[in-house]
Amino acid sequence: MSRVKGGVSWRNTPPGTVTFGASAMEVETGLWRSMRPVLDLEKCVSCLKCWVQCPDASIMTDEDARVCGINEYFCKGCGVCQAVCPAGAISMRPESDFSDCGKVCEPDKVMQLVKNTGMVGELVGS
Amino acid sequence: MGHSAERDEADTNRRVEMTSGNLAFAEAMRQINPDVVAAYPITPSTEIPMRFAEYVANGDVDTRYVAVESEHSAITACVGASVAGGRVMTASSANGVALMHEIFPIAASFRAPIVFGLVNRSLGAPVNIHCDHSDSMPERDSGWVQIYCEDAQEVYDTVMLSVRLAEHPDVLTPVFVCQDGFITSHCYEPVEFLQDESVRQFVGTREPRYPLLDVDNPVSYGSFTMSEHYFEIKRNQIEGLNNVSRVYRELSDEYVALSGREYPMIDRYMTDDADYVVVIMSSATGVVKDVVDDLRREGVRAGCLRVRMYRPFPSGEVREALSGKKCVAVLDRSASPGGVAPLAAEIKSALYMSPDRVPVFDYIFGLGGRDFFPDDARRVFQDLMDMRYEDGARYIGLLEEDD
Ligand code: SF4
Ligand code: SF4
Numbered sequence: 001m002s003r004v005k006g007g008v009s010w011r012n013t014p015p016g017t018v019t020f021g022a023s024a025m026e027v028e029t030g031l032w033r034s035m036r037p038v039l040d041l042e043k044c045v046s047c048l049k050c051w052v053q054c055p056d057a058s059i060m061t062d063e064d065a066r067v068c069g070i071n072e073y074f075c076k077g078c079g080v081c082q083a084v085c086p087a088g089a090i091s092m093r094p095e096s097d098f099s100d101c102g103k104v105c106e107p108d109k110v111m112q113l114v115k116n117t118g119m120v121g122e123l124v125g126s
Numbered sequence: 127m128g129h130s131a132e133r134d135e136a137d138t139n140r141r142v143e144m145t146s147g148n149l150a151f152a153e154a155m156r157q158i159n160p161d162v163v164a165a166y167p168i169t170p171s172t173e174i175p176m177r178f179a180e181y182v183a184n185g186d187v188d189t190r191y192v193a194v195e196s197e198h199s200a201i202t203a204c205v206g207a208s209v210a211g212g213r214v215m216t217a218s219s220a221n222g223v224a225l226m227h228e229i230f231p232i233a234a235s236f237r238a239p240i241v242f243g244l245v246n247r248s249l250g251a252p253v254n255i256h257c258d259h260s261d262s263m264p265e266r267d268s269g270w271v272q273i274y275c276e277d278a279q280e281v282y283d284t285v286m287l288s289v290r291l292a293e294h295p296d297v298l299t300p301v302f303v304c305q306d307g308f309i310t311s312h313c314y315e316p317v318e319f320l321q322d323e324s325v326r327q328f329v330g331t332r333e334p335r336y337p338l339l340d341v342d343n344p345v346s347y348g349s350f351t352m353s354e355h356y357f358e359i360k361r362n363q364i365e366g367l368n369n370v371s372r373v374y375r376e377l378s379d380e381y382v383a384l385s386g387r388e389y390p391m392i393d394r395y396m397t398d399d400a401d402y403v404v405v406i407m408s409s410a411t412g413v414v415k416d417v418v419d420d421l422r423r424e425g426v427r428a429g430c431l432r433v434r435m436y437r438p439f440p441s442g443e444v445r446e447a448l449s450g451k452k453c454v455a456v457l458d459r460s461a462s463p464g465g466v467a468p469l470a471a472e473i474k475s476a477l478y479m480s481p482d483r484v485p486v487f488d489y490i491f492g493l494g495g496r497d498f499f500p501d502d503a504r505r506v507f508q509d510l511m512d513m514r515y516e517d518g519a520r521y522i523g524l525l526e527e528d529d
Binding site: 008009014019020021 | 238345352362
């Protein structure tokens with residue numbers, strides 16, 4: 001009957017639709033996705049066009065500021081990255097192709113991923 | 127209603143004045159001294175903001191009064207002020223209430239503890255200024271508490287209780303204080319008021335949990351939420367209504383000690399040993415109680431049950447009061463076209479789990495202010511005594527060809 005997700009329940013949901021300051025990082029826009037971008041690092045030239053254009057800051061970069069992956073907690077599957085990529089390094093595939101389709105990410109792990117990219121470390125605030 | 131000098135002379139808790147339901151509501155507002163009132167006048171609730179605007183103009187209160195351009199704006203301003211952390215009140219009726227409809231569920235979801243004087247009037251068309259409950263009943267699923275008062279005294283006392291109920295951290299839900307348009311709102315009767323100081327102590331000050339104006343602890347209200355949280359937020363909100371009966375009982379005990387007046391969620395009049403019970407709400411109850419007295423003298427075990435709290439609906443209390451009766455009549459002052467009228471639907475639902483089946487007869491009365499006479503109530507009891515069951519509702523006082 002009920003579902004468990006990271007200790008969240010209706011009982012500890014803040015009343016009144018309240019969301020706290022700087023909580024955008026907790027919003028799992030990845031739940032909206034029906035198409036998933038798949039990145040081919042062999043083809044990627046790290047021009048950062050996708051990084052600039054992605055509306056959800058989902059393109060992850062490494063310490064050398066090179067594109068290294070896609071954050072699926074935030075990626076909503078809009079396909080902008082694929083459209084702007086000059087190298088054909090991103091292909092959009094239906095979620096149903098993946099065995100982890102619909103699986104809920106652990107927010108803690110996502111935050112760690114976000115911090116690891118180094119790009120948004122300040123935003124996260126620690 | 128006396129001037130403030132006269133008011134100050136009273137030094138006991140017993141100050142009785144001839145007043146109306148509307149003016150009793152406005153006097154309660156003066157004593158409560160809310161932070162914000164945003165209102166747009168509409169008959170028959172007009173006197174509430176009108177009298178209160180005088181208090182504001184005369185400096186009797188330090189409320190910010192927001193004169194808005196529509197009822198929709200009135201309730202919207204109330205919601206904003208309430209989530210900002212203020213104590214907020216307003217009033218409306220009929221199509222004014224209907225225009226506010228969009229905002230009511232938002233107020234409830236925001237857990238904005240607004241106290242609202244709803245002066246019942248029929249919904250147009252045709253335009254009609256008189257009483258029925260067709261304005262408040264469409265709001266029954268909006269997430270607000272609904273309390274229906276029988277007289278002006280009860281209106282006054284219910285406003286006091288509602289401020290505390292609405293703001294209680296386990297409830298945190300807005301409240302409609304309903305009274306019958308003109309019948310209660312405009313007729314004068316003696317009402318006993320509390321001292322200003324007693325009111326101040328009873329209502330205290332609001333302690334908002336997440337005030338929007340607390341800039342050190344910023345929050346947003348009403349952010350976009352998809353399927354991942356909406357359900358939990360709604361379930362959390364429902365729990366506020368589920369907590370009402372416990373909190374209400376506590377507050378009622380506190381209030382009875384202060385005022386000597388007690389208002390249970392249902393008002394049982396000679397129901398304990400009754401065979402036949404008429405269930406009704408608001409001002410028409412007195413007529414039924416009179417007829418119960420007459421029938422008792424004639425040896426008929428008649429009783430009357432008044433439902434005061436409609437949301438949350440006190441199903442358990444109703445079941446306990448009506449189980450084992452020979453039969454029951456429910457008199458609704460509004461219809462649900464194509465379905466069972468609102469009060470009858472609740473009563474039948476509450477009785478579904480009673481051990482023995484209690485036949486329930488449905489009646490609709492008083493639409494658009496159609497008078498309800500003792501003879502009407504007597505005929506309903508006669509139907510019960512004769513077990514004259516009919517499938518579907520009967521209409522009391524309706525002009526029919528064979529009458
Ligand atoms: S599909 Fe859209 S949201 Fe996802 S990574 Fe590409 S641009 Fe960003
Ligand atoms: S746009 Fe294409 S090539 Fe450029 S960084 Fe993104 S994936 Fe790599």
